[in-house]
Amino acid sequence: MTGSTCNIHLHWHNDAVYWCESGSGEFSNAVNITVQNKPRPVLTVSPSWLSPGASVTLNCEVEHPSAGWRFYWYKTVPDLSHNSYSYKLLPGNSRGTEQDSYIVHGQTHTAGYVCRAGRGDPVFYTENSEPKFVWSGDLHPAASLTVNPDRVQHFTSDSVSLSCEGNSAEWRVKRFPEHGYQSDCSYWRTMTGSTCNVGLYWYDTAVYWCESGSGEFSNAVNITVQNDYHYGIILVSPVHPVTEGESVSLGCRFRTEEKLSSVFFYHNDKLIQNDTRQELNISAVSKSDEGFYKCQFAVMEPKSSSSPVLLIVLLLCGIVLIILLLLCCCRKSTGETLIIKQSLISSDVM
Incomplete structure (x- = not known):
């Protein structure tokens, strides 16, 4: 409260009725303030797997779309110190694009992307979309993921080691299941140095890849788990x-x-x-x-x-x-x- 003014940085829990009361016991008129959460767009990528040098198409969908939105496109950069990503604006869209799609040409490695939308003056921005990934089995990635034993299909209860290699002292192993969200090894198994050791269950069927402390992505591999005991x-x-x-x-x-x-x-x-x-x-x-x-x-x-x-x-x-x-x-x-x-x-x- 500064003098007779209250300055509020609004969040969802600030939905309320507001009024003033004076030192002499008077009440002002009342106003109702509602706070809407920023919309979160949905990003899709095509294809999910690519061959080196192929183009990737990004589509950014805003709920209840209307005129005036401009779209902003970013590549994810692994930030291991905060267990998150930073975002680097993709070329040619510093002011956003009118189209809700963006084509990335010549993609060769595994990469993650994010979008958001904005409109108005001053610009009202949506939240960032959830990161979406395009995976590559590139023969010569800057970082590489090796699997031991070296096979795609495994049985439930098999032990598998996923190891990251490259010019970095810090690594994390990530996965994306067929139905779910991306997460890293420290949440679901044990990460020792640059290796993630996994005792497999049926829900470990997923795409796996490495991310380095220097911001690099490895090649990606698919692991499937056979769940038939008989x-x-x-x-x-x-x-x-x-x-x-x-x-x-x-x-x-x-x-x-x-x-x-x-x-x-x-x-x-x-x-x-x-x-x-x-x-x-x-x-x-x-x-x-x-x-x-x-x-x-x-x-x-x-x-x-x-x-x-x-x-x-x-x-x-x-x-x-x-x-x-x-x-x-x-x-x-x-x-x-x-x-x-x-x-x-x-x-x-x-």
Whole structure:
């Protein structure tokens, strides 16, 4: 209170009826003040996974949209000291854009984005949107994430180590589940130095990546957890890229690790190997190897099958990238690239 004036920085809890009272016992007229929370826009990114150099489209949606909004676009910068992000304005939108979409050209690495909107004079700004991420399996990221054991699919109760490497002394491992919000390892497991040690449960199926104290993002990997205790089976496949011409081994593993009398490997639902071997060896990866892979065995009825892995082979300067993706759908980007997508379909019993 300064003299006869009360200055208030309004928050939601300041909703109230206000009036004045004088020292001589008089009352003023009363006024009702209501405070509306700032709207929070919803940001979407497309695609969620990209091949190096592809364009990313950002869309910023404001609830109850009306004329006059301008949109502001930011890239997230990891701030490990405050366990949060700072935001760097993207090029060409210092005054905002009239369009509610923005295209990022030539994106090569995993990155996070945020948007907000503003209108009026002076400008009234919305809250910042929740960060949204675009993930990359880039072969040469500034930082890298390694997984031990080196496979995409795991069983419930398996122990997995996620380790960050690069030119930084400080790291955090982040994850984004199929249905949920991004969080870092210190909230759900144990982070020791640059390594996150995880005892897996069904809800640990997610995309994982590293963020460094110097603001860098690593490549991203997808980890899925098989939750079938009775007929558990996984397709063992590497989480990291392989180059064209290299050999690749896909294994079939049963939860109890018993010796299997007959193992079936399928490529696009076509049986390609049926014997006692629990590995499918591809001597040199090529275009003809793309498609869905899964393994199956019949140790008991009903038959049990692994979740499928979608292998897409497209050429980029003679290099084959195998990227395990969150969505079970194919997308051919402009130019010639190659991706492997890992579906998040839970293991089915056939």
